[in-house]
Amino acid sequence: MATPSLRSQLGRVRGLGSARSGTHHWLTQRVTSIALLPLTIWLVFSLASLAGAGFSEAQVWVARPFNVVLLLAFLGAGFHHTSGGLQVVIEDYVKPDSRRMIVMLLMKGVCALLWLMASLAVLRVALR
């Protein structure tokens, strides 16, 4: 650490960047978690009952309109919640700024691609 500075604590943190949009992020995590609550209970029990199902049996289940809609909703809310959660982990533990930004962009990219991949798969089975 350098010699004591006469700058005020406020002066020292000013210009280092705002706190960005913390409230929006926090609220988004709550809203997606409330949506994921029934969706997760439904998905876990549904997939557990599908254990050992054959190819066509699984396709028939996924292709049902009710399941298509809920699967797409789960994937949307799920990956949104996941990328928001991993974002906080990266903000907490990855340093310095430059590396944090690279890891953050990679994580957001992977989450977006996996979400699109899974959603496309559901739609392909549904519209087959």
Add this chain to the structure above:
Amino acid sequence: MSLNEDGQDGSFIGMRTDGSPVNRPLSPHLQAYDMLQMSSAVSVLNRATGIAWSVGLIFLVWWLSALASGPQAFADVQWFLGSVIGWVVLVGLIVVAWFHTLAGIRHLVWDAGFGFDMPSTYRGGWLVIGGTAALSALTLIILVRAWI
């Protein structure tokens, strides 16, 4: 003043009463807190299960993609999920999913303004742990019955 590589570090610089600079500790500090008490244990596990579930989502993406791709790809996933490693993954994911879900409900209860006193915190923590065990067991029974 030297250039700071990390913007966040600025908010961790404090000053002692004698004016000498000091790096403020991050919270929760691993050496200052007992990580096995209910408050920190469930909090740490909530984050850990969140990360584990993020990785677990890859298996859901794999399963769905294989189902869209064809019988051979689907047989490969089913073979993996039926293997020993696949079972470890499945059981792990079931436990992780229920824990993160129940711990999430605990957070939503706090957000609504309830349960901040110590007895409620401990009761909630035990409910999360007990509920995870009960719901995981129920899910596994359904899974095994469907499999056979």
